[in-house]
Each structure stands twice: as structure tokens, then as C-alpha cells.
Amino acid sequence: MENGAAKPVIVAIDGPSGTGKSSTSKAVAAQLGLSYLDTGAQYRAITWWMVTNGIDIDDPHAIAAAAGKPDIVSGTDPANPTIHVDGTDVAAPIRTQEVTSKVSAVSAVPEVRSRITELQRSIAAAAADGIVVEGRDIGTTVLPDADLKIFLTASPEARAARRSGELKGADVNATREALIKRDAADSSRKTSPLAKADDAVEVDTTELTLPQVIECVVTLVEEKRAGK
Numbered sequence: 001m002e003n004g005a006a007k008p009v010i011v012a013i014d015g016p017s018g019t020g021k022s023s024t025s026k027a028v029a030a031q032l033g034l035s036y037l038d039t040g041a042q043y044r045a046i047t048w049w050m051v052t053n054g055i056d057i058d059d060p061h062a063i064a065a066a067a068g069k070p071d072i073v074s075g076t077d078p079a080n081p082t083i084h085v086d087g088t089d090v091a092a093p094i095r096t097q098e099v100t101s102k103v104s105a106v107s108a109v110p111e112v113r114s115r116i117t118e119l120q121r122s123i124a125a126a127a128a129d130g131i132v133v134e135g136r137d138i139g140t141t142v143l144p145d146a147d148l149k150i151f152l153t154a155s156p157e158a159r160a161a162r163r164s165g166e167l168k169g170a171d172v173n174a175t176r177e178a179l180i181k182r183d184a185a186d187s188s189r190k191t192s193p194l195a196k197a198d199d200a201v202e203v204d205t206t207e208l209t210l211p212q213v214i215e216c217v218v219t220l221v222e223e224k225r226a227g228k
């Protein structure tokens with residue numbers, strides 16, 4: 001692209017839980033003036049709706065039949081990301097232990113994935129200045145033509161320590177076991193599992209501070225933009 005208005009840049013950031021996807025993506029988007037989409041919040045929101053409406057989480061047919069019902073709206077300002085279901089602000093209830101323990105089962109259902117994937121693609125297409133989209137299958141399935149794909153990793157110990165620091169007083173071992181179980185479910189599902197895209201840049205954040213990870217990703221985006 002010639003000098004002038006920059007082409008919208010699409011950045012995909014994937015990886016397991018606690019690797020720093022949300023914190024990194026929000027900060028990178030804010031620094032570069034891009035939109036931000038937390039796709040995990042969308043899967044949590046549809047899971048919250050299923051739980052609230054008494055759908056049997058152990059019955060994939062019941063989940064599939066209901067997948068089209070909730071209206072899920074994501075706000076993409078990195079300074080104030082929002083998530084609403086049928087007009088209700090669900091930012092807090094989607095983070096409960098109950099939703100966290102059920103989200104992998106709901107998000108494994110193909111009808112749920114196709115519904116949410118379509119929503120994600122339309123949000124990305126509407127982002128005039130570009131967007132940072134974080135999740136599990138963004139580089140592989142949702143936005144395979146993204147300008148830059150990052151795959152964040154970290155040791156299970158580091159991830160559990162970060163998460164239990166957030167859930168004040170949570171036992172690190174129990175948190176670690178729950179993370180490992182959720183990663184295994186997310187990585188082994190048939191439809192669009194958690195996976196690194198072949199052309200993604202892998203960044204191991206175990207020994208890095210959050211500002212170091214942010215700087216690394218900002219530099220990679222700027223290099224991509226300069227190379228266009």
C-alpha cells in the first residue's frame with residue numbers, strides 16, 4: 001500500500017487460558033488505535049444464556065437447537081469492551097465458576113461455533129481501522145487471512161499462578177488442574193480446536209512481563225504494516 005490512509009490491519013491472537021491473550025490484545029489495540037474482540041466472552045455469553053434458560057449442557061442436540069436464539073452483542077472499544085445478551089449486560093455473570101466449567105462443552109457444538117464464527121467475521125469486517133481478535137481458532141478458522149497471527153503459550157504453572165492471582169485466594173493446584181482440563185477439551189474437540197496456525201508467530205510468555213509481550217506484539221504489527 002502507498003503512503004496515505006493505512007489499510008485496516010487484522011491481528012489474530014490465539015492460545016490457551018492464562019497466556020495473556022486478553023491483556024495483550026486490549027493493550028495492543030489501544031496503543032495502535034484498533035478495535036478489540038474477546039471471542040471467549042462470546043462463548044461464555046452463549047453458555048451463560050444456556051445455563052440461565054435451563055438448557056441441558058450434557059445434551060449437544062439441545063444446545064444445537066437453541067444456538068440461534070440468544071442475541072449476542074460485543075462492544076469493541078479496547079478501553080471499554082462490553083458484552084450483552086438480549087440487551088442484558090453479562091460482563092460479570094459470564095466469569096462465574098459455573099460458566100467457566102461449562103463453556104468448553106457448549107463451545108464444542110458445531111452449531112454454536114458456526115453461529116459465533118459468523119458474528120466474529122462480521123465484526124472484523126466492520127472494523128474500519130482494523131481489529132485485534134483473540135481466542136482459540138482465530139488464525140486457523142475464523143480469520144485465516146489475518147495480516148498477523150500470534151500464538152501465545154506459557155507453562156501451566158505460570159498460567160495457574162496468574163489465574164489464581166486474579167481469583168483471590170483460589171488454590172493454585174486446583175486452578176492448574178481446571179486449566180489443563182479445559183485446554184484438553186478445547187484442543188481435542190472435532191470442530192475448530194485450539195491450535196496454532198502454521199503461519200502464526202509463537203511467543204512463549206512464561207518468562208516475559210506483560211509490558212514485554214505487548215511491546216513484542218506491537219513491534220510485529222508495525223513491521224507488518226511497514227512491509228505492506
Ligand SMILES: Nc1ncnc2c1ncn2[C@@H]1O[C@H](COP(=O)(O)OP(=O)(O)O)[C@@H](O)[C@H]1O
Nearest residue numbers: 017018019020021022023162166205208209210
Ligand atoms: N506476561 C505476563 N506476566 C505476568 N502476568 C501476566 C502476563 N500476561 C498476563 N498476565 C496476567 O495473567 C492474567 C491472565 O491474563 P489474560 O490476559 O486474561 O489471559 P488469557 O486471556 O490468555 O486467559 C491476568 O491477570 C494478567 O494480568
Ligand SMILES: Nc1ccn([C@@H]2O[C@H](COP(=O)(O)OP(=O)(O)O)[C@@H](O)[C@H]2O)c(=O)n1
Nearest residue numbers: 017018039040041043103104107135136137
Ligand atoms: N475462539 C474461541 C474462544 C473461546 N472459546 C471457548 O471459550 C472458553 C473461554 O474462553 P476465554 O478466552 O474466556 O477463556 P480464558 O482463557 O480467559 O479463561 C474457552 O475455554 C473455549 O472453550 C472457543 O472455543 N473459541
